[in-house]
Amino acid sequence: MSVLYRRVAFIGIGLIGSSMSRAMRRDGTCETIVACARRAETLDTVRKLELADVVTADYVEAVKDADLVVIATPVGTNGDIAKIIGPHLKPGATVTDVGSVKQAVVNAVQPHIPEGVHFIPGHPLAGTEHSGPESGFPELFEGRWTILTPLPGANAAAVEKLSTLWRTMGAKLATMDPVHHDQVLAITSHLPHLIAYTIVGTASDLADDLRQEVIQYSASGFRDFTRIAASDPVMWRDIFMNNRDAVLEVLQRFTEDLTQMQRLVRKGDGQALQDVFTRGRAIRRGIVDAKQADPEEAKRHG
């Protein structure tokens, strides 16, 4: 693979940033990797794992001469970061991000991007419940979608180069309008996480003895929810703060549907419950057919 960006700066290098840096090293798609983080502990880990050629806590130093700047911090910080780095970006450079919310990031970042620099928002639909630079691995993006939400009038060559970078890391590429992205992710990701966090919270409010048993006998559905609810709290706080309208909209639909399910259980309407459950199975088949789930991933639960 040939070099796509000579110098790449990661602002924030947790699970996603460090997976990208590992993959880009492996692929030879860059020459020099700069890692920038606020916390000394993170910087130490990056040095110890040799994830970057240059390690710094200084945003301005990090982006100087960078051909690609990847903002990979919780989305609530992106505006402040853009404001700091904006005046120091190299003409012709590309700035991208990896946040799970796109319109709020566009609103916060774009005003600080100077003429001649290409801001191309992005979102790899990949992750694990672990966080921090030690959790990354270069195969994270393989076979997963990365959604780019380029703004109207975006430089086509810059978008194509960033797309090539993602494809080289194994990702499937899609482009989307930022608002539409936020609606799709509200239901595929944000609502499921909110629900998982809620049910785990409900369980943790149980009386001590019952809570212990819930933990002990969790291998029955609940365990999957706790895995989802183990994701980074600050990252998720920022997602909900920045995709509020779309989340509240799908949450409203969901609670209506849950109220209906509650009514069916209370009434003992077995046929209607069975109909809903049968539809669920069909949707799952659609996902397996769309190759978003491996039919062999059949985890043992019960």
Added chain:
Amino acid sequence: MSVLYRRVAFIGIGLIGSSMSRAMRRDGTCETIVACARRAETLDTVRKLELADVVTADYVEAVKDADLVVIATPVGTNGDIAKIIGPHLKPGATVTDVGSVKQAVVNAVQPHIPEGVHFIPGHPLAGTEHSGPESGFPELFEGRWTILTPLPGANAAAVEKLSTLWRTMGAKLATMDPVHHDQVLAITSHLPHLIAYTIVGTASDLADDLRQEVIQYSASGFRDFTRIAASDPVMWRDIFMNNRDAVLEVLQRFTEDLTQMQRLVRKGDGQALQDVFTRGRAIRRGIVDAKQADPEEAKRHG
């Protein structure tokens, strides 16, 4: 391993029953396996896969001379089955079941069990989203809990023998009061499944184009819910019909908590959201520590 039960009859031989029959064959814990099912298609599969020595659609013929009868059908059928087989059970035989609800099964089955036959309700906390005899595998129960809910005055030797059978299949054994079992399972299993079915239903009600995208980009939390929601619809219908009070009780707590989360998102209370999310992480750690989840099972999501 020595023979524990010479003749074993499975009434219903889907995922759980066929996994048990495979494991008992492997372990040599029985001599003869009888499989009984209503549907010709199921019986054909059992014959083709050679999961049993005797295959029959006749409940009475199935249980005749059986030393162990395993009722492994959706829990709503257990009472009718017990009524049919009751008069034909061999004195000294053990009858058990594998249902996810225990008190309703006790109420439905126990009245039909003759004096001298040991009814010991059971529930292996194991499964996958697949169903039918072709989905079983002998390792299904390894490292998983099986909960027995023996009635007051149960024959200790019969309980011990059934426990030995489960331990031989790799299960960890616990005993519990049936009502308490139903409360624990309502939160660890039944509520998560109800929620998963609901959110998948919410998604399937979306406009066509959005629904297609939800399927396409599901690798973000939603996919985990669809896997849960792919479980057998009839089995789950019967669970909700037979554990109504406990499910409605935890559902009430959950909806209160969800309303509170909705309020936090609407108000934009980031600190409170972060606190809830941080607690979720702690609960997950408790589960990983309790070895109910493999920390390396880190599935890729995002």
